[in-house]
Amino acid sequence: MDSRLHIIAGYKEGKSYVKDLYVSPPFRVVSVGQRKKDHKLYQIVMSSSPGILDGDRYQLDIALEKGAALQLQSQSYQRLFNMKDRAVQQLNISMQDNTSFAYVPHPVVPHEDSNFKSKAEVNIGENSQIIISEIITCGRKHYGELFKLTRFQNLTEIYHKDQLVVKDNILIQPDLIPIKSIGNLEEYTHQGTLIFYTTKKHVDKNALIETIYTHIELQNEMEVGISAMEDNGFIIRTLGHGGEVMYNFFLTVQEILWALE
Template identity: 85%
Template sequence: MDSRLHIIAGYKQGSSYVKDLYVSPPFRVVSVGQRKSDNKLYQIVMSTSPGILSGDRYQLDIALEKGAALQLQSQSYQRLFNMKNDAVQQLTISMEDDTSFAYVPHPVVPHENSNFKSKAEIRIGTNSQVIISEIITCGRKHSGELFKLKRFQNLTEIYHKNKLVVKDNVLIQPDLIPVNSIGNLEEFTHQGTLIFYSTKENVDKNILVDTIYSIIESQDEMEIGISAMEDNGFVIRTLGHGGEVMYNFFLRVQEILWELE
């Protein structure tokens, strides 16, 4: 199935709003029920499909006009079903100046023989910031499906002024790279990545890293590392044995970063 989602977040009289929205099955986009007083836009991406199937092609195009702030949320865990061929998702995010975008979705659950590639291309404006994450699980652990997927790849690229400033490539292909090998996932069953990049001059990545470390020190359920970029941003890597604790940690980090002005 070829499916498309298109959102334009506008900004008018101090508030962000949905300027344009188009979806085709199985997508749905609705406003988050809770009300916030920050005048930012909160939308949840829903699906009428139980998961991604062989041959699916998802195209998600998101644009933020000058001044807009958009936070996307997911409905539930994303299942990748048994596939004869493959499935592909393309996420394109265009951000004008003075914008903020965040997307911290639920974990991905790859079933046996799933083959999925996702690519996110983000073009960020001046005085703007982006928060984006992904969590990959081992599959249906309680059904004995520990990394029986064919292939999973998530490629993220961030551009500023047409220059590539961030590139992150997560590839899990058990028949090519043993998942439990040293330097890979070893004994862990879940891996998470959160990327933060800012072009705001008043944002200090070092202070933010110290703040996040204070959260890390209070938990012992995951292995967590932070790599600061040369520019104003950082990447958080997590390894653990459960998706929910990892997802909740990323939500806490998102809350800290989302409040930045």
Template identity: 60%
Template sequence: MECRLNITAGYKEGKSYIKDLYVGTPFRVVSVGQRKRDNKLYQMIMSTSPGILDGDQYIIGISLEEQSRLQLASQSYQRLFDMENKATQNLTVDIGDHAFFAFVPHPVVPHENSNFESRAKITLGKESSVLISEIITCGRKHYGEVFKLKKFHNLTEVFHEGKLIVKDNVLIEPGRIPIQNIGILEDFTHQGSLIFVSTKKDTDKTELVNHLVEKSKDFPEVEIGISALESGGFVVRALSHGAEVMYNYFLAVQDFLWEEKILTP
């Protein structure tokens, strides 16, 4: 089934708002920022489907106009069901000048024999920022499904002024790659990536990275590594034995960056 979702965030009189919204089955979008007083836009993506099924094609488009601020959230863990063939997702994000988009979704749970390919293309304007993450679990561990998926492949590309500045390629294919060998995941069962890229010229990467390293001490169950990007920003890699603690750490990173003064209008 082809599943489409398009969101356009606008900016007017100092406030971000939903300028345009197209929701196709099985998506729903609800506002979750009623108690916020910062004039930014908070939306949650929901679904009437229990998860992604064989043959599903998710096509999601996000657009942020100049100066807008949009933070997306997901409803729950994303399940990838048993598949004869595969399912796909294409995410396109266009971020205008002086805008900021953040999306920290719940972890992905690939069931046995699931096959999922995802691609995200993000375009940044001038003085704009993006924060996006993903967490992949080993599957339904308590059902004995530890890395019994067929394939999980996610490619994320970030562009600025027509130039590719960040490319992140995650592939888990247990039938070909010994995922739990030394140098890969070893005995860890969950892995995550968080990408933050900013074209703001006054972004102090060193200060941000040092803060996030210090913050990680509050989450001792998560092993993290942070790499600063030449283009401005950083990539966080995380490993753990559980999804919730890693998800909470990523939310803490998002909260810090979202409120940081250098990222506000």
């Protein structure tokens, strides 16, 4: 199935709003956060499908006009079903100046023989910031599906002024790369990645990292590492045995970063 989602977030009179919206099945987009007083835009992406199926092609186009702030939320865990071929997803995010975008979705659950490739391409303007994450699980652990997927890849590229500033490539292919080997996931079953990048000059990334570390020290259910970028940004990696713990931690990080002005 070819499926499309297209959102343009506009900005007028100090408020972000949905300027244009188009979806095709199985997508549906619903506004949330109406009671918030920050005048930012909150949208939840829902689906009538139980998950991503063989042959599915998802095209998501997100645009933020100058001044807009958009936070996308997911409905539930994303399941990748058994596949004979593969499924693909393309996410394009266009951010004008003075914009903020965040997308911290629920974990992905790859079933046995699933084959999925996702690419996110971001173009970010001046005085702007993006928060984007992903959590990949081992599969249906209680059914004995420990990394029985065929292949999973998620490529993220962030561009500023037509120059590549961030590139992150997650590839899990058990028949090619032993998942439990040293340097890979070893004894862990879940992996998470959160990318924060900003072109705001006044943001102190080191202070933000220190704040996040105070939350890391409060938990002992997963391993967490933070790598600072040369510019104002960082990447958080997590390893553990449960998706919900990682997801809630990423929501906490999102809350900290989303409050930046």
